[in-house]
Amino acid sequence: MVVRIDLAIKPTPVQFLRKVSAEYGFDLYIKRDDLTELLGSGNKIRKLEYLMGDALKQGATTIFTSGGLQSNHARATAYVSRKLGLKPVLFLRKGEKVLNGNLLLDMLFGAEIVEVSSEEYENIDEIFLEYKKEKEKRGEKVYIIPEGGSNALGALGYFNMVMELKDQIDVESFEAIVCAVGSGGTIAGISAALSFLGYRVPVIGVNVTTKNADYFVEKVKKIVRDMGKLGVEAKEPRFEIVDSFRGPAYAVPSDEDVNVIKEIATKEAIVLDPVYTSKAFRGTLEMFRSSGKRILFVHTGGIFGVFAQSGRLV
C-alpha cells in the first residue's frame, strides 16, 4: 500500500500573470509550486510525501540520495529527513563549491555529504550499495531515493498536484502545461494524471540537462508504466520534451536566462531560479509569444539557486 505523509503546504496558488500576458500576447497562468514550503520549497517536497512515506513504512533510519552540489532535491531531502527524525546522507557531484544556497542549508541540517566525481556519479548505484553496507554494519536501516526523487512513487506527488489543480481551475481550458525537466518525475506525474482524468491537454517539458529529449521520452514513459503498478492506470501520456532552451550547460544560465529572472522579478514579483525555471520560463515566452493561447506554467521552485549564483545574476 502507498503511504503519503503531509509535508507540503497545499494547495499552492494559481495566479494569472497580467503584465507578462499583455506584453507577450498570450494568457499565462502560473502554478506556484515555489510556495510548497520554505526550507522544503519547490517540486521535490511533493515527491517526498510519497518517498518518505515509504521510507518510514520500511523502518528506515537513514536516507541516501544524490544530485549536484547545489541540488534542490538533496536540500529538500535533508530538510524532510531531519523533520522526520532521520539521518540524511547526500552524494553530491563535485563542482564549484559555493557555501551558500542549497549546500549551506544541507550543512545546517547536518547532512553527511559525500562528494563524488563525475565518473563515480555515473555508477552512483554501486556507491550507494557500498555505503549502505557500511551503515548497516552500524545498525542503520538505509532507504535510497533516486536522483530528483524521480521514480513512480515520487511521480505520484505530481499526480496529486493535478488532482489539486483541477479543483482550482478548469484544467481543460489550457492549451498546454509547461514545466522544467531535470530528472523527469514531475512531467511524468503531470502527464499521467491528465491522461488518467481523460484530459487532452499536452504537457511540454523544457529539458535543462545534457541528456537529450529521446532519453527523457523513454524515462517518462517508464515512470508512467511503473505508476500503473501502484494503481494509477494512465493510458499513453501526452507530453513533449523540448531541447532548445538548455543554455550553455546544466546549471549555467545564458544571458537571456539571467534577463528573464530580472524581468519576471520586476514585472510580477516572482523569482525564477538560474538552473530550471528561468530556462523553462524563457522557453514558454518564446514558444507562445503572440499566440493568444492560454498556458499554465508550473513554477517548480529553486529559490536557493539564486543565492548560490548571486555573482552571475547582478
Ligand SMILES: *Cc1c(COP(=O)(O)O)cnc(C)c1O
Ligand atoms: C528538480 C527540479 C526540476 C525538475 O523536476 P524533475 O522532476 O526532476 O524533472 C524543476 N525545477 C526545479 C526548481 C527543480 O529543483
